[in-house]
Amino acid sequence: MCNRVKLVLLFIILFQPYLLRAENLPTVKVNLIVFSHITKQTLKSETWPSQLILPAITHSIRLLPANSVLPQNIDTETFFNQYQLLDPNQVGLTTTIERLTSHGNQIILNIAWKQPASDKPDQWIHVFGGQAYDASGQPIAMKQLDTNSLSPLSNAVFWEINGLIKIDYSKVFNVATDLYLTLPQPLDNLNVQQYGLIPLITYTLKGQENLALNQFGYFDHPLFGALIYISPN
8 A cells, every 4th residue: 555545544543542441341332444545556566366255254243233123033143232333423533534535545334333342252243335246246236235234235245345353352452354355357357258257356354453442453455454443332
């Protein structure tokens, strides 16, 4: 990622509120911002493998939509009231978003949720958003999307951002990311044309970082990045 973007992120991370501790907090608020910075320069910064990947979400937690009540037919082992998305007007971090977009970044996902702040081993949380694609790799009209739903688009197989977040607590928060950015393949890709492959390509971002309350964590990739911020709920 370019130096200018890194300077903006360094400013965001350094100038943070006073750090607190999470003991005795029943739940915490987690902000996740995923953004891309795709240019000819970043695309050519490395030789990318031609791969199309879906995250392994079978045993992950799906975030409960904001202000919703679980239907009786929902598996309660998969959905937890303590893992719930917040309303868009409760997400916050508007200044951070403005700083990122003012330097040419595109915001793909900007969500927040509440989850337990305990020292018990936590589970992976499934996060997704941005442009959706069907099984053949064709984009689905944005007007059809509803990511704040227990049953998102039935024909959405691939998402621009799809992946997993895990947050464990033991004196500090240990944050792990397993994120996948999926974009259309270049139109001149000969393999796509010759073999009729799904015209999408996936870039991966895996990382781990320890965070305190009211502290940003930054996960970097040449094409995209993720900011995570944990605060009292």
